[in-house]
Amino acid sequence: MKISSQFKIVSVLLFFFVSVYCLFAEVPPAQPGPQFLMLTNDQWVNEKIGQMTLEEKIAQLMMVTVYPRQSESAKNSMISVIEKFRPGGILVMQGTPVKTARWINEFQEKSTVPLFVAIDGEWGISMRMDSTIKYPYAQALGAIKDSTFIYQMGRDFAQQMKMMGIQMNFAPVADVSTNPQNPVINFRSFGEDKVNVSQKAWWVAEGMQDGGVIPVAKHFPGHGDSETDSHHELPLINHSKERIDLVESFPFRFLTESGIAGIMSAHLNVPALDNSGTPSSLSTKIIDGYLRKEIGFKGLVITDAINMKGVRTDRGNAELEALKAGNDMVEFVPDIGKAIASVKQALSSGEITLEEIENKCRRVLAAKRWVGLHIYEPANTKNLTARLNSPYFEVTNRKLIKSALTVLVNQNVLPVEDLVNLKIASVTLGSQKLAAFENMLDKYADVDHFFLSKNATAREMADLRKRLDNYNLVIAGVQGINLYPSGKYGTSEMQRNALADFIRDNNVITVFFGNAYALKHFENVHHAKGLIVAYQNNQLTQELAAQLVFGAFDASGKLPVTVDKRFPCGVGLSVTGNKTFAYSIPEEVGMDSKMLASRIDSLAILGIENSAYPGCQVLIAKDGNVVFHKCYGFHTYKQEQKVLPGNLYDWASLTKVTGPLPALMKLVDEKKIDLDAPFSNYWPAFNGTERGKLPVRDFLTHQARLPAWIPFWRMGLDEEGKLSREVFSDHPSAGFSVRVSEHLYLNNNFKQAILDTIKNAKSLPVKKYVYSDLGFHLYPDIIANLTNVPYEEFIKQNIHGPLGAYSTTYKPYLHFPLDNIIPTETDDFFRNEKLRGFVHDEGAAMLGGVSGNAGLFGTANDLAKIFQMYLQKGYFGGKRFISEKTMNEFIRRQFPDSNNRRALGFDKPLVNNHRNKLKDAYPAVDASKNSFGHTGYTGTMAWADPDNGTLFIFLSNRVHPTRDNLQLFNLNIRTAMHQSIYDCLAHFPR
Incomplete structure (x- = not known):
């Protein structure tokens, strides 16, 4: 029994100490106070205060308000106020960045002592300035657990404000939101957890202070549980002193111990701290007694706007009462002349002492000295709005x-x-x-x-x-x-x-x-x-x-x-x-957006101006983030329809690596294909031929001794060189159901003639690399035979559909409006029509638009998804498409000891490409040896580099209106664009 009692006592004591520790564990160790206090006896401070008249010392404690959105006459009126009364600071309200900065510069020029320029910037300067980055509201920030991003936001605030000539921010809001019906705080609070609010407020404040701006936390002693708005009436905070200590004022204690430079006093009725009904901002008990003496705050105390209805006094001297209560500065003074006179009269009557005024003045000047106003320079307004919207700030906002x-x-x-x-x-x-x-x-x-x-x-x-x-x-x-x-x-x-x-x-x-x-x-x-x-x-x-x-x-x-x-x-x-795509900006992945856009824009426009193509698209991704996707020019040289991101292009030979190739990789994973098995195992028509004995690997690397291509359409010409009526028809029928183009149909039996021609094609004399389309004509049937699923259905169900590459399709004329499809060549020798929605490649066209060598259409975004899956070693969007082992095998150079640079299906850089000059390189000079990709005859390219996670997509219709246009190659546009990616990575500021 005795042991049990002792155990209970020990348990109670342990619980008590643990509770006390938990209550105060989040409060950092005591600090000596804000850094600016070390400058109260600085030479510049002493010099300035020694030169001031009594009226000017009082005026240093006043802050007037300006509205740069107003007219020049309003500005001139404020200049008169500054010249006559010498206020300590100005609060800038609504305006545009450049005009506001210019006004600030003019006001500073007219002031003998540099003005403290302040702003209400709870979510950045956008709270008062238009055309600037709007950071999240405090409620959203309260949901974040990583201090790094919130601290960086504070640094961003400071950098942006200093660009404009602003040195003080009336933020962060340190109120604890305990009343969801609060009509004035609410979303402006970091939340209802006092520790969370305290930490978030400090992280923002610390970022600003480290950036040389004075943060002023508000609204002391805590406005979070009010039911009225102090702009209109005096809110009541009807809690006990114990509750206020534990909740409302907790963040301000935390900030005081952390070393915050400024705190704003609110206009509140807090009977537990002062039962006289005096607004907290005017209460000596609350400001001097509670904030200064009990909590121990040594920094600047600045009132909330003194013109608010919640702070009216019977004598109309709220400014005086605020200074008497212990505030250092009074904000939003409506009549500074009257306020100065009121303070002078109080000095005469002994209500306030000269020593108090001078101590306050000295703190204000020390803070000005700390933010660098002793060496004041006007704000530079050149490109100011652009600098305020720097992508580096957007990176913070995105995070x-x-x-x-x-x-x-x-x-x-x-x-x-x-x-x-x-x-x-x-x-x-x-x-x-x-x-x-x-x-x-x-x-x-x-x-x-x-x-x-x-x-x-x-x-x-x-x-x-x-x-x-x-x-x-x-x-x-x-x-x-x-x-x-x-x-x-x-x-x-x-x-x-x-x-x-x-x-x-x-x-x-x-x-x-x-x-x-x-x-x-x-x-x-x-x-x-x-x-x-x-x-x-x-x-x-x-x-x-x-x-x-x-x-x-x-x-x-x-x-x-x-x-x-x-x-x-x-x-x-x-x-x-x-691991699906994210869509971001270059700076988030270590690239310079300005440099990148400049390089790509100039090259894209060069191509348009030199008629290399009527239009193009460029997409660039890094580390799974699409950071650049831009369209240039028009569908045709008539310039009637602009290129848009959702337009579909004929991918041409990119089909090889986006249609049959991923299916083949999947079949390798499933052990339905052995890369080293004879090709005839999968294409029995080659049984008994030398070609059939060659391994699949040789076909995928273009060294199976196949001719480069065969113009199958010429097999359908009659003796006069015209399209044979036995082979072609200008309308569909039971025997002519293979659609070649808009007005041309093929005999259903002609496909076998194509396959027999490939089988019987004379082999090249030597086994070496010769790029050939012919093997790829066969893969769709091989895939269908091995899976018992039609080829188109198989790749849609297993590759393109799960990737979300829903625009990727054969025969797009069946699925999309023609005006959404980029036209290719005006064919004047075979189909005799402008090709739009029908495959450009004649061989693929003769197979009904569905082939392994060409025929796929799609958008840049969907092409990028397929290649990003490759970059991520067969994984994308939560799905494993291809094993990493198989992916690695397919993207490596297969025969490094020969002149064949090819991987399995994929193209690779030229042998010793890194030694080439840009004009002779393929692809970019700096592309790694592990990079891979492909190009297409219509003017397309996709290239991935696993060594740095980059992806380059280029789509154009360079064959419009004729394939004889070689300007895309002559200008080396694709290679130069690709190299720009590496240049931007190399020059990114670290």
Whole structure:
């Protein structure tokens, strides 16, 4: 019994100490205070304060507000204020970057002591400046666990602000969001967990301070649990002192101990700290007593906007009361002359001392000295907007958004895979136009898009529900959600009911583009097969959310607030990416976008100007990220139709490595093909011939002694050299069902004549490398015979469909509008028509448009998917297509001791290519010996380099209107473009 009692006592004590440790473990060790305090006795500070009049010392504690969006007369009025009263700083509000920076420069020029220029930049300068990068709201940042990205955002803030001549940011928001109905904080808070809020606030602040900008955390002692907006009235924080210590003020304690430079005092009624009803910003007990003495904050204390209705005083002297309470600076002073006079009068009456004014002034000047205002230089406005939108800043933004996306439900549906068995619809609830979300979904799969407005009719809703019965997966994007809680966050009853019905009737992935709190108004959203919270709605968030749906990257976000019992704070499912494509920008993978675009643009335009092609497309990927995809020119030289990313091209000989080759690799994996077995094992027609004894490996490396090509169409000419009526017809019939082109059909029996001609073709005298189409004519039948599945169906079901390469097809005229297909040659000797949607290669055409050597059409994006699968050693989008062993075998040079550079099916760099000059190289000089790819006669190229993860896709119709145009080769455009990738990698700033 005694031992048991002692054990209980020890247990209680242990629990107490562990609890205390857990409470304060996240608070860093005490610091001496902000760094700028070491400069309060600096020579520059002493010099400036010694030159000031009393009025100027008081004015240093005042901050006035400017609106660069206003007229020149407003600017001139502010210059008069600066020249007359010498305020300590200005707060810049709405404006454009260049105009704002110019105004700041003019204001600084008129000030004897450099002005502190401040901004409300909670999500960056975009909160007040247009045409700049908008970083995520704090609620989204609260979902992120990696401090690196949030710290870097703070550094970005500092760099952008200093470009504009801004040295102070009224951010971060350090309020703990404990009231979902808060009408003013809400999404501006990092969340409801005080430690999470504290850490996030410090990471942002630390980034800014390390970048030389003063952060001012707000709104002390904590605005997170208010029910009113201090802009309009004085909010009540009706909690005990103990609760405020534990929750509301916890982040400010944390920030104080961490060494933050500034804290903003809020206009709040906090009876537990001051029961007089005095606004907290004007309360000596709260500012001087609680913040300064109890918490120990030594840095700058700046009020929230002093013109807000929540801080009115009976005597109209809020500025004076704020300074008396312990604030160092007063923000948004509406009448600085009156405020200075009020303080002077208080000095005369003894309400405030000169020593207090001078100490405050000295702290303000020390902070100015710390940010470098003692050596002030005007902001450089040249290319300012472009510099503020640097892709390096976008990289930070992308990483933040990706890390914030939070998966709350996943019933084995995320990431979306098994594309060949899915019929997908997207439904956008709250918008009626195709936007970034839908466009990005299209890059992954064949998706049909539907829209339902907030105010849709019951009939519209019923019609859509019926149409969705045809789909086995619905991706619902919920948009049109307001930031604040009024009116159920602006959602409509139709919108809420529609999502509920869709979830009830379909397999639905919901992507929620808005404030996480708004989820509580969607009754059965937790029954969706998948649920992603994106927190906000903009182009980049839409694009990245769509990428997450298909597995482009991992999901790791954790909900920073409690929505309701279904979704408590801290939940969030981890989802691992599946190595599908991501779509990004060059800087995210170590390339310079400006240099890359400049090089590729100039070469593409060179080709157009020299009539190498009427138009082209270029796609570049690195490490699984598509970082460049651009279209140039037109479909034809008539310049009637621009080239677009979704246009289909005749891939020509790229068919070899995108149609039969992946099927053959799969059959090697399944041991249905032995690369060293005689070819006649798989093509019995070669039995008994010398050719049939050669191994499959020789055929795939173009050393099976086959002629380069045979013009089969000439076999169908009559004695006069015209198309024989026994072989060709200008209309289809039972005996002429093989379609060669739009107006030409072939006798059904002619295919056997082609195969017999290949069999009987005279062998070349020596076994050596001679590029030949002939063997590839045979592979479709070989594949069909070995699988008992028609060739086209086999590659669609096993390769192109699962990859999401849904545009990849033979005979595209059957599946796509002709105006979406790039035309090739105007054939004036065989088919006598402009070829559009029909294969250019005559041999493939004679086989009905389906051959192993040519015939596949598709987009640049889908061609890239196939080659990315190769780069990833046979794996893509969560599916293993080809074993790594087989992939490695097929992409290696097979006969390194000979002059045959070929891999199995794939092309390889010229022997000793790295020693060549660019004009003689193939492909790029710097392409590694492990790289592989292929080109096509129509002007196409795909090349992959596993040594650095790069992929280069070039599509053109250089044969339009005639194949005699050799300018693409003469100008060496493809090789030069390919080399540009390596040049950009080499010159990327480290």
